[in-house]
Amino acid sequence: xxTDNANHNTTKGLRAEGVSRRxxxxxxxxxxxxxxxxxxxxxxxxxxxxxxxxxxxxDLEPGDTSNGADNFYTSDQVxxxxxxxxxxxxxxxxxxxxxxxxxxxxxxxxxxVVGHPMGAVKEQSANLYATKMAEQGYVTLSFDLSFWGESxxxxxxxxxxxxxxxxxxxxxxxLRAQAFVDKERVGAIGICGSGSFVLSAAKIDPRIKxxxxxxxxxxxxxxxxxxxxxxxxxxxxxxxxxxxAQRDVEFAGGAIEYTGGTxxxxxxxxxxxxxxxxxxxxxxxxxxxxTxxxxxxATNTKFMNFHPFNDLDLISPRPLLFITGDxxxxxEFSEEAYRLATGPKELFWVPGAGHVDLYDRVxxxxxxxxxxxxxxQL
Numbered sequence: 001x002x003t004d005n006a007n008h009n010t011t012k013g014l015r016a017e018g019v020s021r022r023x024x025x026x027x028x029x030x031x032x033x034x035x036x037x038x039x040x041x042x043x044x045x046x047x048x049x050x051x052x053x054x055x056x057x058x059d060l061e062p063g064d065t066s067n068g069a070d071n072f073y074t075s076d077q078v079x080x081x082x083x084x085x086x087x088x089x090x091x092x093x094x095x096x097x098x099x100x101x102x103x104x105x106x107x108x109x110x111x112x113v114v115g116h117p118m119g120a121v122k123e124q125s126a127n128l129y130a131t132k133m134a135e136q137g138y139v140t141l142s143f144d145l146s147f148w149g150e151s152x153x154x155x156x157x158x159x160x161x162x163x164x165x166x167x168x169x170x171x172x173x174x175l176r177a178q179a180f181v182d183k184e185r186v187g188a189i190g191i192c193g194s195g196s197f198v199l200s201a202a203k204i205d206p207r208i209k210x211x212x213x214x215x216x217x218x219x220x221x222x223x224x225x226x227x228x229x230x231x232x233x234x235x236x237x238x239x240x241x242x243x244x245a246q247r248d249v250e251f252a253g254g255a256i257e258y259t260g261g262t263x264x265x266x267x268x269x270x271x272x273x274x275x276x277x278x279x280x281x282x283x284x285x286x287x288x289x290x291t292x293x294x295x296x297x298a299t300n301t302k303f304m305n306f307h308p309f310n311d312l313d314l315i316s317p318r319p320l321l322f323i324t325g326d327x328x329x330x331x332e333f334s335e336e337a338y339r340l341a342t343g344p345k346e347l348f349w350v351p352g353a354g355h356v357d358l359y360d361r362v363x364x365x366x367x368x369x370x371x372x373x374x375x376x377q378l
Contacts, residue, residue: 057284057287058284060282060283060284060287061283061284062283062284062285063279063280063283063284063285063286064279064285065285066361066363067357067361067362067363067364068361068362068363068364069285069360069361069362070128070360070362071123071124071125071128071280071285071286071359071360072123072127072128073128073131073132073362074131075131075132075134075135076101077100077101077102077134077135078098078099078100078101078131078134078135079098079099079100079101080096080097080098080131081096081097081099082094082095082096083095083096083097083141083174085170085171085173085174086170087146087163087166087167087169087170088166088169088170089146089163089166091146091151091152091153091163092151092152093143093144093146093151093152093167093170093171094122094143094144094149094150094151095122095141095142095143095144095171095174096122096127096130096141096142096143097139097140097141098130098131098133098134098139098140098141098142099134099139099180100134100135100137100138100139103137103139103180104180105179105180106180107180108179108180108181108182108183108185109137109138109139109180109181109182109185110137110138110139110181110182110185110186110187110374110378111138111139111140111141111175111178111181111182111185111186111187112130112133112138112139112140112141112186112187112188112189112374113140113141113143113168113171113172113175113186113187113188113189113198113208114126114129114130114133114140114141114142114188114189114191115142115143115145115167115168115188115189115190115191115194115195115197115198116142116144116145116191116192116194117191117192117193117194117215117217117359118192118193118194118217118219118295119148119193119260119261119262119281119291119293119294119295120148120192120281120288120291120293121144121148121149121150121288121290121291122142122143122144122149123149123288123290124280124281124286124288124291124359125191125192125286125359125360126142126143126191126194127142128359128360128362129142129189129191129214129365129370130142132362132365132367133189133367133370133371133374136367136371138374139175139178139180139181141171141174141175143167143171144290145163145164145167145194145197146160146163146164146166146167147159147160147163148290148291149290149291150290151167155256155296156296157258157291157292157294157295157296158295158296158299159295159296159299159300159301159302159303160299160302161196161197161200161219161220161302161303161306161308162200164194164197164200165197165198165200165201166201167197168188168190168194168197168198168201168202168205168208169201169205169207169208172186172188172205172207172208176207183207184209185209185378186207186208186209186378187208187209187210187211187212187374187377187378188201188202188208188210188211188212189211189212189213189214189370190211190212190213190214190216191213191214191215191358191359192214192215192216192217192330192355192359193217193219195213195214195215195216195217195322195333195334196213196216196217196218196219196220196306196308196309196333197219197308198211198213199211199213199308199309199312199315199337200306200308202315202318203308203311203312203314203315204314206318208318209318209377209378210318210319210320210321210373210374210377210378211315211318211319211320211321212320212321212322212323212370212373212374213320213321213322213323213334213337214323214324214358214365215323215324215325215328215330215334215355215356215358215359216322216324216330216333216334216337217330217333218308218309218333218336218337219303219306219308220303220304220305220306220307220308221309221333221336222303222333223239223300223301223303223304223306224236224303224304227329227330227332228332236304239301240301240304242297243297243298243299243300243301244301246297246298247298250298256296256297256298257296257297257298258292258294258295258296258297259294259295259296259297259300260294260295260300261292261293261294261295262274262277262278262280262281262282262293262294263277263278263282264282266278272329273329273355276329276354276355276356277293277356279356280356280359280360281293285360286359286360309336309337309340312337312340312341312342313341313342313343315341315343316341316342316343316344317343317344318343318344319343319344319345319346319373319377320337320338320341320343320344320345320346321345321346321348321369321370321373322334322337322338322345322346322347322348323348323350323358323366323369323370324347324348324349324350324353324358325349325350325352325353325354325355325357325358325364326349326350326351326352326353327352327353327354328353328354328355328357328358329354329355330355334347335347344377346373348366348369350364350365350366352364
């Protein structure tokens with residue numbers, strides 16, 4: 001189902017509201033933003049700020065695998081090759097290149113870059129999308145954002161939305177250098193937070209010819225405002241103060257503090273959004289040892305200055321497709337981006353789908369819509 005025309009106080013002050021310093025730190029992160037940063041009660045039982053990876057997926061609960069959840073899907077129709085390349089900051093970005101087995105390498109073909117959710121790694125959702133689109137004949141590339149997974153960047157889990165956007169352009173560099181890729185037919189898919197990073201990249205990289213986002217999070221607005229603008233200015237200032245104080249701690253040699261992300265455990269007080277993320281990242285359904293999902297506190301405030309929806313007219317006339325579930329807690333971000341975009345655009349609703357459902361539930365993910373979009377637009 002699609003919609004083609006959009007109608008559709010300080011730290012002390014927070015403590016006075018019953019929010020401890022530990023919860024202030026936890027509230028600063030993207031996972032906290034997902035449930036509305038003001039909802040301290042929903043975070044109080046979320047567990048430690050830094051995840052301890054399980055020994056293996058076999059040690060975990062299976063999770064809800066309904067609607068064909070298949071995050072670790074592989075295909076005998078596609079060849080996968082581990083690759084790496086440098087971004088413009090000379091940082092090593094590690095990815096996977098997916099090539100259809102029947103591809104004629106004597107001619108050129110369209111290609112797609114696929115970005116993973118914020119706090120995730122390429123093995124979570126991005127590889128699935130890259131594999132499925134390669135089955136449709138595209139050369140595809142998934143990659144770990146800088147500071148995450150196997151890509152370079154210290155300390156790990158640092159937040160730098162400008163560098164994340166640069167990674168998309170660096171992936172385009174790599175694809176355009178392949179003899180079997182048509183340089184003028186490169187598109188991109190951004191899932192969750194990567195939806196905002198790919199928009200940021202596309203605004204200043206006209207080589208990205210068509211852009212699709214899925215379950216997009218505007219990571220700037222999510223951290224500044226929470227969901228449905230539930231965060232006050234005073235709360236925002238308190239989060240900034242906590243992060244700034246952590247810079248002093250780390251400069252003096254103290255330990256890195258992590259924040260937000262997916263809770264380590266669930267309680268009776270856990271929110272529906274807590275449970276949604278937990279069922280993917282903390283179960284065998286989607287767990288991967290290369291990420292804890294928790295961003296570094298001292299850099300997480302970089303999102304406060306991130307405005308990916310500004311100047312979307314720079315992308316026009318290149319086409320935009322915004323895919324979101326009609327039950328997604330994040331739907332407001334796709335709706336707002338659609339409202340602000342000025343060029344060819346489409347807002348596509350997936351009936352019955354929540355935010356995380358579109359990470360891996362192949363029975364819900366509209367791969368046919370993505371295929372139609374890129375075949376028409378690339």
